[in-house]
Amino acid sequence: DADVTQTPRNRITKTGKRIMLECSQTKGHDRMYWYRQDPGLGLRLIYYSFDVKDINKGEISDGYSVSRQAQAKFSLSLESAIPNQTALYFCATSETGGEYNEQFFGPGTRLTVL
Amino acid sequence: AQSVSQHNHHVILSEAASLELGCNYSYGGTVNLFWYVQYPGQHLQLLLKYFSGDPLVKGIKGFEAEFIKSKFSFNLRKPSVQWSDTAEYFCAVTGYGNNRLAFGKGNQVVVIP
Secondary structure (H helix, E strand, C coil): CCCEEEECCEEEECCCCCEEEEEEECCCCCEEEEEEEECCCEEEEEEEEEECCEEEECCCCCCCEEEEEECCEEEEEECCCCHHHCEEEEEEEECCCCCCCCCEECCCEEEEEC | CCEEEECCCEEEEECCCCEEECEEEECCCCEEEEEEEECCCCCCEEEEEECCCCCEEECHHHCEEEEEHHHCEEEEEECCCCHHHCEEEEEEEEECCCCCCEECCCEEEEEEC
């Protein structure tokens, strides 16, 4: 009964392949985020969406695209995967506006690009 | 844009020792501050948060953090660690209402039994 789920949990792919990572949430939050985590670099924001019609680039959006299919679903795509996109990817959600900016994270997807 | 600095990326200590992890942020306005913990193989979980009020915040598992506005700091402390506290700890900051979290690079903490 996880609130934020990600699929797949692990994926190994080859350079040049198109990959889609999916995120679903049952928290009813409008805002969703995609981060990547690399050792020693913390989490860096790739894309975020404040509602279904709103998509924004984060600090490292090059090589990635996203789709917000519904309030509860936010997908991350790698159009042509490259080895330096090997990382742990997290989806997160938060409530709309106000002062409460707590984000809730999914379990992560470990992606390896060979 | 806000940014976060965490020092001493790797910390090794024995059970019952005290832990303090430093966090300094850069942002000109009102901030919300967080510490997240990531246990081995798991996702990020919220340890504690500061929005307003008492600058000494108590979180789960005996952790606390103190917001010192004049020093732009939000250091995490635990008086006596346990082996189960082995994890990576991330400090994060967001400007009031903007919902974009900036994370520090994390502290990898290893507690030796």
